[in-house]
Amino acid sequence: MREAQAGTDGGLDLIKAIPVRHPGRWIGAAVILLVVALIIQSLVTNKNFRWETVGKYLFDILVLQSIGWTLLLTVASMIIAIVLAILLAFMRQSENPLFRYVSWAWVWFFRGTPVYTQLVFWGLVSVLYPKIVLGVPFGPEWLSFDTQTIITALVGAIVGLGLNESAYLAEIFRAGLKSVDSGQMEAAEALGMRRSKIMWRIVLPQAMRVIVPPTGNETIGMLKTTSLVLAIPFTLDLTFVTNTIANRTYLPIPLLIVAAIWYLVITSLLMVGQFYIERYYGKGVDNITHKPVKATAAAAAAHAGGTPNSSGTVKGQQP
Numbered sequence: 001m002r003e004a005q006a007g008t009d010g011g012l013d014l015i016k017a018i019p020v021r022h023p024g025r026w027i028g029a030a031v032i033l034l035v036v037a038l039i040i041q042s043l044v045t046n047k048n049f050r051w052e053t054v055g056k057y058l059f060d061i062l063v064l065q066s067i068g069w070t071l072l073l074t075v076a077s078m079i080i081a082i083v084l085a086i087l088l089a090f091m092r093q094s095e096n097p098l099f100r101y102v103s104w105a106w107v108w109f110f111r112g113t114p115v116y117t118q119l120v121f122w123g124l125v126s127v128l129y130p131k132i133v134l135g136v137p138f139g140p141e142w143l144s145f146d147t148q149t150i151i152t153a154l155v156g157a158i159v160g161l162g163l164n165e166s167a168y169l170a171e172i173f174r175a176g177l178k179s180v181d182s183g184q185m186e187a188a189e190a191l192g193m194r195r196s197k198i199m200w201r202i203v204l205p206q207a208m209r210v211i212v213p214p215t216g217n218e219t220i221g222m223l224k225t226t227s228l229v230l231a232i233p234f235t236l237d238l239t240f241v242t243n244t245i246a247n248r249t250y251l252p253i254p255l256l257i258v259a260a261i262w263y264l265v266i267t268s269l270l271m272v273g274q275f276y277i278e279r280y281y282g283k284g285v286d287n288i289t290h291k292p293v294k295a296t297a298a299a300a301a302a303h304a305g306g307t308p309n310s311s312g313t314v315k316g317q318q319p
Contacts, residue, residue: 053254057245058261066241067262073157073226073237078219080162085169090199092174103170110167118164119231122156157229165222172214176207208281216274220267238262 043049057063091103110118126147135141151159180203188198227239234240238259246255 077161081165084166088170089173122160176211
């Protein structure tokens with residue numbers, strides 16, 4: 001600050017900069033802290049939360065088993081959804097009009113009907129089709145299977161969730177593919193690469209930077225959507241198990257808190273994984289940050305008649 005206080009030097013008038021004050025920030029911070037303090041006080045002093053019951057059932061064997069089933073539903077459904085979404089996104093980008101129309105119709109149907117309705121359908125599919133038959137249309141049958149034997153409650157839940165999610169992920173993947181400059185594909189085609197290879201080796205890796213963040217959000221959403229599999233009915237997920245215990249003990253609030261805690265824990269772990277995946281695919285783009293110009297370096301540059309560089313030092317001077 002000595003340069004700023006020196007007045008003039010070399011014909012340049014330097015002023016003493018006064019930082020801009022932000023009283024609104026302090027008021028907002030004080031209000032937020034007050035609200036947080038009130039929430040903590042309520043959680044600690046309100047006996048109706050029954051924290052002793054929460055601690056009793058937080059690590060209950062039935063609750064822990066339901067967490068495993070919930071994770072299985074989430075992972076298996078997302079694998080199906082991602083595979084289908086990649087295929088649908090490529091079909092939407094295809095030059096074949098039949099592929100484009102089929103992809104559009106798929107997204108239109110599964111995105112346009114409620115997931116609960118779709119799950120109810122998968123629970124009743126054995127009523128509509130008692131047997132699954134393989135053979136020639138309007139001809140001989142080669143193999144036939146009992147639908148209830150193949151499409152169990154678990155399979156129906158996974159397939160129903162996966163197909164519904166594939167419609168949303170297909171649009172996310174399509175947006176990611178469109179984010180890659182068309183010159184990348186033109187350059188690859190000039191080298192004689194096949195279109196399928198260009199998509200897998202050139203376009204998709206670059207599109208992952210755009211695809212990963214919303215896909216992570218959809219995965220977290222899928223974790224919570226598994227609470228709807230009662231429509232199948234599948235009765236081993238976290239929400240149904242905690243509700244069953246609540247109905248048996250007549251204490252719904254503590255069991256709701258147990259379910260919420262475990263959902264928050266799993267969501268937090270998924271967010272950590274999403275962070276590292278985003279950082280991996282964002283190399284060379286998202287991690288580029290410009291260093292701020294230091295005020296002292298700017299003042300020194302004004303005296304010396306130079307300009308500060310990215311390291312904060314003045315050109316022509318030693319740092």
